[in-house]
Structure formats: structure tokens, C-alpha cells
Amino acid sequence: MxxxxxxxxxxxxxxxxxxxxxxxxxxxxxxxxxxxxxxxxxxxxxxxxxxxxxxxxxxxxxxxxxxxxxxxxxxxxxxxxxxxxxxxxxxxxxxxxxxxxxxxxxxxxxxxxxxxxxxxxxxxxxxxxxxxxxxxxxxxxxxxxxxxxxxxxxxxxxxxxxxxxPLPREQVLQVLANAGAGRDSDSASVAAALSGGCPGRALALLDGLDKRNAMLDLLMHIVRERPGSVFLPVDELAEREGLADFIDYVILFFRDVLIWQITGSTELIINVDRISYIIELAGAYARPRVMDILITAEKSSARLAGNVNQRLVLDSLLFKITGLGDDDRG
Ligand SMILES: [Zn+2]
The missing domain is CATH 3.40.50.300 (P-loop containing nucleotide triphosphate hydrolases)
Structure with a gap:
């Protein structure tokens, strides 16, 4: 105390x-x-x-x-x-x-x-x-x-x-360090960035970061390998909640890509531990395409709230991310 x-x-x-x-x-x-x-x-x-x-x-x-x-x-x-x-x-x-x-x-x-x-x-x-x-x-x-x-x-x-x-990010990190929770500095940085300036929330987020890392690893895999959805390791996404979480992470991630494209600065980036990959994608994806992915992801999120076939929601989002459904990407 x-x-x-x-x-x-x-x-x-x-x-x-x-x-x-x-x-x-x-x-x-x-x-x-x-x-x-x-x-x-x-x-x-x-x-x-x-x-x-x-x-x-x-x-x-x-x-x-x-x-x-x-x-x-x-x-x-x-x-x-x-x-x-x-x-x-x-x-x-x-x-x-x-x-x-x-x-x-x-x-x-x-x-x-x-x-x-x-x-x-x-x-x-x-x-x-x-x-x-x-x-x-x-x-x-x-x-x-x-x-x-x-x-x-x-x-x-x-x-x-x-x-x-809300506290500035630096002070949230300070609270995490004081609580002995900031040993893994990457995770602490992400929790601080996602916390909205609330250290208590950052501490709670640190607990959930393993799941978040798995979700982002899956997203990286999808972008790199562009697998057909049938071949995806989608166990984590089988549950409606898992899919909703995944879509949230897709939105946060491509939001970061868009922010980098617009500002060229890391200041507002949330997924600070994936910064090199964000920059790489910002170069590889044209801005309209990133916005298209964001819009599709937002729509997927809304559709998921209704009584829809999750597989269809997931597939249409993955097609958009990988470009496999687009004529120009073949
Ligand atoms: Zn005293």
C-alpha cells in the first residue's frame, strides 16, 4: 500500500x-x-x-x-x-x-x-x-x-x-515496473499501449497477452503463407468468442499499418512489439487495400453479432486479408 x-x-x-x-x-x-x-x-x-x-x-x-x-x-x-x-x-x-x-x-x-x-x-x-x-x-x-x-x-x-x-504511457509502464509485472518489456509496452492510460487495465491485460500473441502469430501466418482457410489452424477460432477476438486483433493490427502509412511515426502504434512487421506490411499493401481490410473486419464484427455462419465470416475476411479472393492478386 x-x-x-x-x-x-x-x-x-x-x-x-x-x-x-x-x-x-x-x-x-x-x-x-x-x-x-x-x-x-x-x-x-x-x-x-x-x-x-x-x-x-x-x-x-x-x-x-x-x-x-x-x-x-x-x-x-x-x-x-x-x-x-x-x-x-x-x-x-x-x-x-x-x-x-x-x-x-x-x-x-x-x-x-x-x-x-x-x-x-x-x-x-x-x-x-x-x-x-x-x-x-x-x-x-x-x-x-x-x-x-x-x-x-x-x-x-x-x-x-x-x-x-489517463496516465501517459511512460507512467503506466512505471506502475507495471513497480508492480514487478514489467519484466518482459515487449509485453509491458503492449499492455501499456492498450490500457488507455489505466495501469490497472494494463496489469489485467498482461495476463491476457499470451492469447493475444497467439492470435497475432496466426494473423502473421495468414498474411505470409496465404493459406486457403481449410488449411488454417483454426481451433482457436472455433468458438464464436475466439473469432470475435481474432477480428478485434485484425482491426488493431491493420489500424497500426494504416497509422504508419499516414504518419510514418510509431507514436500512436499499439502493437509496438510487431513494429517491423507493421512497417513491412505498410510498404507491401496499398493504403486503399488496408482500408478495405479494416472495413471488412468491422463488418465481420457486426455480422458475428447476428446469427451468421462463422465459417463464412472468417473466409470472407481471410480472402480480403490475403487478397486470394481478389482478381488482381490471383
Ligand atoms: Zn506515519
Missing amino acids: PVLRDVVGHEQIKKRLRSALVKGLVNHAYLFGGPAGIGKKTAGLAFARALLCRRGGGDACGQCDDCIRSEQGVHPDLHVIRPEGATIKINQLRALQGGASFTAYGAARQVFLMEQAEKMTLAAANCFLKILEEPPPGIVFILVTDDSARMLPTVLSRCQQYRFS
Whole structure:
């Protein structure tokens, strides 16, 4: 569990939080919003640690009893509330309304970090608002949500809101390295590129990269060997889901080819580990043909959603990729 200074990125947010800590101007309720996997909960826990650190200052010291307990996840004044089943229910909050539960164990504060805060039931949300009407001293709520649009405006307006923005690729890579997940740098680069600036998503993607590599290897094989589809190793594609994934990778790959053709730069390329092959294909395929493949792949994706013969969908896409169905390619 990091301290604020070790949270990667989100500089403006960290600066404002640390300033509030130093000045002693801590609000009773915060809302951390933004896409899933962007680091809201990590920042929330770091902020909670700083709030509970008995040495005070703009961050957790990392050494006092409070910091050691919060790092071990056993601090008695740090409470994490998450949905029980589909929702956060009023009884998860009602316990907080009794004064006794606010007798802090050692620290001057009680911190409640609420995950997926948009899942509060109406009753729970009203209970939350009631607590904030006369907040017991030292109480701090940190609400975390991917979907603040689903929250009551009255709840939002009572919180100091922070919107987390996607991280640059370099910082996503930094998070992966910190998590010890970036050893294979090619895979880490691809996961970072595909993550949309969300390190949590990059970590999840790293797990799925083996499958992605197999799919791209298959695509390379198809482009190089131009086999008739009957001879394809299509086991992986037999399932509708597998075929849908394959088409997605075809789209991402030829999108990269097109981007290289247009920009001549690797900056926006997603499949960074296949760059030499992307450049090779960008030279071998005329731009209209690449666009034709992309359009066909998009259509295939849409057709697959309907009740169609997968074999036909796959064949027409493969013909387009290999050019075997075109008169000019013979
Ligand atoms: Zn401390």
C-alpha cells in the first residue's frame, strides 16, 4: 500500500491533497472519479494513510505505528466499505451513525474508503448525507467510483471531487515496473499501449497477452503463407468468442499499418512489439487495400453479432486479408 509520494502520476491531485493535509484543511468527504483501473483506490488508500499518520505533515511517514498498521491493512481507524452483493446497503453505514464507533483507537481521525460508491442504495445514500449534516469530528469519507453519473447529485455536491485522468504511457509502464509485472518489456509496452492510460487495465491485460500473441502469430501466418482457410489452424477460432477476438486483433493490427502509412511515426502504434512487421506490411499493401481490410473486419464484427455462419465470416475476411479472393492478386 503506497504513500502519496509513491503514487505514480496524478500530480495536481496529489498536490492539492498534500496541501490540504499540511494546512489542516481536510474535508469530510472526497470523491475520486475516473475510469476503472486508473489508480483512484490506490490514491485513496495513500491519502487515508497520510490522514492517519500520527506524525502528520503532507504525507504518511511510513514508519510510525499508524503507518505500519495501515500498510498491513489492520489499522482500526481505516475502514473499507465495498458492495455486499450488488449494492452498498444502509446497514453498512448505519453502524457509523452511532457515536461510539467514532471513538478512534489512537489516531485523531476515522477514515472510510468506499469502493464503487455509485452502488449505494437510495437509503444508504441518504444515510451518508445525514452523517455529513453533522459529521462527527475527525471523520473523513473517500468515495471511489467509475461511474459518478449514477450517483445522486446531492451526494456529489457534498463531496470535494477529484477527477482522475489517463496516465501517459511512460507512467503506466512505471506502475507495471513497480508492480514487478514489467519484466518482459515487449509485453509491458503492449499492455501499456492498450490500457488507455489505466495501469490497472494494463496489469489485467498482461495476463491476457499470451492469447493475444497467439492470435497475432496466426494473423502473421495468414498474411505470409496465404493459406486457403481449410488449411488454417483454426481451433482457436472455433468458438464464436475466439473469432470475435481474432477480428478485434485484425482491426488493431491493420489500424497500426494504416497509422504508419499516414504518419510514418510509431507514436500512436499499439502493437509496438510487431513494429517491423507493421512497417513491412505498410510498404507491401496499398493504403486503399488496408482500408478495405479494416472495413471488412468491422463488418465481420457486426455480422458475428447476428446469427451468421462463422465459417463464412472468417473466409470472407481471410480472402480480403490475403487478397486470394481478389482478381488482381490471383
Ligand atoms: Zn506515519
